[in-house]
Amino acid sequence: MPVILAENLSKMYPVAVKEPGLKGTAVHFFKRTYRQIKAVQNISFSIEPGEVVGFLGANGAGKTTTLKMLTGLIHPSAGRINVAGHVPFQRKFAFLQKITLVMGQKQQLIWDLPALDSLRINAAVYGISDRDFHQRVGELTEMLSLHDKLNQPVRKLSLGERMKAELLAALVHQPHVLFLDEPTLGLDVNAQVSVREFLREYNQRYQATVLLTSHYMADITALCQRVLVIHEGQLIYDGSLDGLVDRFAPCREVNVELVRPQPAETLSLYGDLESVDGTIAKFLVPQERLTRTVAKLLSELEVVDLSVTEPPIEEVIGRVLRSGVAS
Numbered sequence: 001m002p003v004i005l006a007e008n009l010s011k012m013y014p015v016a017v018k019e020p021g022l023k024g025t026a027v028h029f030f031k032r033t034y035r036q037i038k039a040v041q042n043i044s045f046s047i048e049p050g051e052v053v054g055f056l057g058a059n060g061a062g063k064t065t066t067l068k069m070l071t072g073l074i075h076p077s078a079g080r081i082n083v084a085g086h087v088p089f090q091r092k093f094a095f096l097q098k099i100t101l102v103m104g105q106k107q108q109l110i111w112d113l114p115a116l117d118s119l120r121i122n123a124a125v126y127g128i129s130d131r132d133f134h135q136r137v138g139e140l141t142e143m144l145s146l147h148d149k150l151n152q153p154v155r156k157l158s159l160g161e162r163m164k165a166e167l168l169a170a171l172v173h174q175p176h177v178l179f180l181d182e183p184t185l186g187l188d189v190n191a192q193v194s195v196r197e198f199l200r201e202y203n204q205r206y207q208a209t210v211l212l213t214s215h216y217m218a219d220i221t222a223l224c225q226r227v228l229v230i231h232e233g234q235l236i237y238d239g240s241l242d243g244l245v246d247r248f249a250p251c252r253e254v255n256v257e258l259v260r261p262q263p264a265e266t267l268s269l270y271g272d273l274e275s276v277d278g279t280i281a282k283f284l285v286p287q288e289r290l291t292r293t294v295a296k297l298l299s300e301l302e303v304v305d306l307s308v309t310e311p312p313i314e315e316v317i318g319r320v321l322r323s324g325v326a327s
């Protein structure tokens, strides 16, 4: 049974339209007109317990709006949502105990206090006993390598340490469903890796379900087997990362090193010739013709070396996000 279910979910934001100038301001004051921004349009998906799903989309595609609807911060304009057996917008305590939302660009820890004080506030809000609090904070501190850091004022922590402390604060009530909006935003490579490793371990240890947005593809490739891609409010892909490459990048790159150089016209007979540099040629070959093309190259030309590469996932996703090419 899915732990996150969204059916025909939409969100429109009314935005007041104002003409420029004094006259526009006066008209706007007495008679407001609105236009509707379709931030999310009729999207449906379901996520099973324990899945880690990447939620991808360009700036303004509708990711944060969707996460806000799934966590009950805003009401959908249309559609149905069920998360962990609850309707999010009702914001029942039993629902809030099961979920967490971490936004990389927002912080919940109090700047001038040690993180531990903020954690104690969270424990009181969620009604966590002293015993559970110490046990959970101890375990998470260990997993996040945050020893000694929780007693320092938050403002004295590095960005990476602060993000880890934010995660700790968001997880102290042991939620089953994690909504993570850019959890590695602005972190250096090492801090990104340790947050990623922590999330992987947390998912495995507690079978938590994770829906994660990130502009760092390494987060997605390291953590998610499945991705949802949203473009201009519409869901254009729901499936595996490998499937995304197959669907949106149907060609493979074939690199050949020949014994002696060949004219470009001869090489073009084997596929789309991307480049030739002396004895080294690069072709783009549709996947369905790959085996035949490689066999032909090996039998008809004198080949020193041949390799086939998939386009990098970052490149494929970048292309999908820019163009929103649907299947």
Ligand SMILES: Nc1ncnc2c1ncn2[C@@H]1O[C@H](COP(=O)(O)OP(=O)(O)OP(=O)(O)O)[C@@H](O)[C@H]1O
Pocket: 013, 014, 015, 037, 038, 039, 057, 058, 059, 060, 061, 062, 063, 064, 065, 066
């Ligand atoms: N409160 C709001 N009022 C009006 N329009 C909004 C509001 N919040 C978001 N939008 C608009 O809705 C669309 C989707 O925004 P959203 O923040 O969900 O995108 P996003 O995919 O999270 O983008 P980013 O990666 O830049 O955070 C955008 O066009 C945005 O300008």
